[in-house]
Amino acid sequence: MKYMNLYRGYEKRKEAINKKISSVIERSQFIFGEELDALEKELSDYTGVKYAVGVSSGHVGLVLSLLALGFDAGEDHSEKEIIVPAMTFFSTAEAPAFLGMKVKVCDIDKYFNMDIKKLESLINKNTAAIIPVNLFGQCADYNAILDIAEKNNIFVIEDACQSFGASYNNIKSCSGKLGDIAVTSFFPAKPLGCFGDGGMVFTNNEKLYNNLKQLRHHGDEGGMIHVKLGTTGRLDNMQAGILLEKFKGFDDDMEHRRKAAEYYSEQLKDIVKTPEIAEYNTSVYAQYVIQVENNRDEIRNKLNELGVPTALYYPHPIHLAPALSKLGYKEGDMPVSEYASKHNIALPIDNDILREEQDIVIEALRNVLKKQ
Ligand SMILES: Cc1ncc(COP(=O)(O)O)c(C=O)c1O
Known part of the structure; x- marks a missing residue:
């Protein structure tokens, strides 16, 4: 996958x-x-x-x-x-x-x-x-x-x-x-x-x-x-x-993507923090991002071993980017973003993801978290 x-x-x-x-x-x-x-x-x-x-x-x-x-x-x-x-x-x-x-x-x-x-x-x-x-x-x-x-x-x-x-x-x-x-x-x-x-x-x-x-x-x-x-x-x-x-297929693609995201949320909401969508919004789920409380990197490694690749959005918040160091921000200035940068995991999603693929992701995540 x-x-x-x-x-x-x-x-x-x-x-x-x-x-x-x-x-x-x-x-x-x-x-x-x-x-x-x-x-x-x-x-x-x-x-x-x-x-x-x-x-x-x-x-x-x-x-x-x-x-x-x-x-x-x-x-x-x-x-x-x-x-x-x-x-x-x-x-x-x-x-x-x-x-x-x-x-x-x-x-x-x-x-x-x-x-x-x-x-x-x-x-x-x-x-x-x-x-x-x-x-x-x-x-x-x-x-x-x-x-x-x-x-x-x-x-x-x-x-x-x-x-x-x-x-x-x-x-x-x-x-x-x-x-x-x-x-x-x-x-x-x-x-x-x-x-x-x-x-x-x-x-x-x-x-x-x-x-x-x-x-x-x-x-x-x-x-x-x-x-x-x-x-x-x-x-x-x-x-x-x-x-x-x-x-030409964009609306269908977005419908597929939304359904895939909703399926993940339904299946995962009891074990991780799933994305919240505000009542005034509809999302196109450019990324599907969950949060885990502990051991994020270990969880990602284990998922990878089980054939489930994941991604990080974003591992370093803007205020800590070396190229912007002259702005004078420091660790602790943006606590919510810093927490997200350390606890977020993006799961596989695209316009054509298959239900079988999602089931593999869900099962792998359940197994990995059970052993934590
Ligand atoms: C929030 C945000 N802003 C700006 C950009 C820059 O877009 P591009 O990669 O097309 O230059 C991206 C793309 O990743 C983005 O996600």
Whole structure:
């Protein structure tokens, strides 16, 4: 068994995907073109957002979003503060830090998302933006976040790299309603994954849309007149074509994933802490993460010996990342995130996981925990 078997996502649409790849190659239309346009239209129709901009990765999408909001590359932003959760992929904090902004870290709640009770105390006159993350496929608590942001006149970037397809109070992630800009990732392991790197940025704001379109193409306003400092940030046409084919089965894939997660929870809730989904959320379970009280690493080793691979999301919280040491955080500053980093275990899940595979995982976990 693999932690994630991504081949099955290709296998079940092999003919259509191969055809699409060949078509892009035959036409040799690799950068910009009909597949990218069609994907942007499909995904904006799906989420109900006005504008979608395909980008080269989720991380680049986050950097481009900050640039589009006016935090220009090459300028001094050292006074500007950006709030991110302590439990996320490094990229969420890396993007603002890369632009020279000051990262402020917020601890998480029982859903593994930014703890809104701790957010308000982090805001001051230098706060420029909040980047809430929809971790493991469920949204943060946006009513509270958007209220705080509005009151203090600060931007919100929805880090939806793990949550395309999820919803918050019936509002879709990436609809542009959960912040000024939303960013998702098509990294292969994501619920909607491509065959390389890719991402998309969503907004309802026309000015931000125009900025994003220029910035993903070296700030070119057309005719190689470079009006901003941007980057090589486009989603390529081949990945867009693959995503168009995969997206046809997306709702079914997410239904399968949700059912698989619910099955795990039903079967495991008496022996471990299973994921809690807030009543206002539907999750796409980008990861299925349980918590064990003791001996996490030993449990993982034993599961591995029984043929059950697992993963860690995330073994080191953001505030303890060596690259951010100058922020001055120390162990103990974010107790909930630190606990999660030491006690979380992600179990195998993907869009096509079989019930038989899940039963192997469940039985192995029961056996290992019985012997603890
Ligand atoms: C929460 C979060 N933010 C940002 C990213 C960056 O996305 P990408 O890997 O496409 O650059 C990821 C991807 O793993 C992520 O999970």
